[in-house]
């Protein structure tokens with residue numbers, strides 16, 4: 469732990485930035501099994517927000533593991549540290565007045581709670597991307613389930629590592645029941661309901 473570090477107060481506050489942007493800022497935390505559709509839906513929502521002139525950015529699991537977290541593996545300890553760091557980065561985005569959409573399996577409820585507690589109550593929206601394991605395995609967009617079944621990958625969530633489903637997420641989207649566009653619209657509708665965003669996009673969504 470470093471000593472002699474003093475927080476420097478920002479001259480432009482989060483509130484200033486939100487006011488300028490004309491919208492709220494918060495974390496949209498997508499959690500779910502590999503292949504459930506976190507990246508797909510997060511990116512679809514991102515595009516819709518972009519079209520609504522809402523400042524936003526997607527933090528995606530694999531991309532972060534290439535850079536910021538490339539020193540971390542998939543043990544329980546490393547998964548926890550992975551999420552902790554992402555939570556801290558996400559918090560900076562909230563402070564910058566943006567929506568930050570995170571697409572990480574984040575299998576442990578305790579880790580997600582840690583991030584929830586990093587920010588204000590209305591700044592953490594947990595979105596459970598719900599899809600049966602069989603369907604995720606059928607999709608297998610990266611061929612990872614096949615490798616996990618062959619024993620080529622260990623500690624794979626849903627196979628030989630647990631996934632703790634959210635108990636009371638702000639939102640649940642069921643990607644085996646609805647199309648990608650419908651799922652994304654459910655998220656946008658939720659943000660409108662909470663008055664986090666306003667205005668209409670070109671296609672009226």
Ligand SMILES: Nc1ncnc2c1ncn2[C@@H]1O[C@H](COP(=O)(O)OP(=O)(O)O)[C@@H](O)[C@H]1O
Nearest residue numbers: 502503504505506507508607609643646647648
């Ligand atoms: N309603 C849906 N929502 C999201 N993805 C869907 C949906 N229906 C089919 N898919 C497909 O499921 C796969 C999900 O993969 P991906 O988004 O990479 O999952 P994750 O990021 O959760 O590992 C993609 O190939 C996507 O096209």
Ligand SMILES: [Mg+2]
Nearest residue numbers: 506507529571
């Ligand atoms: Mg993904």
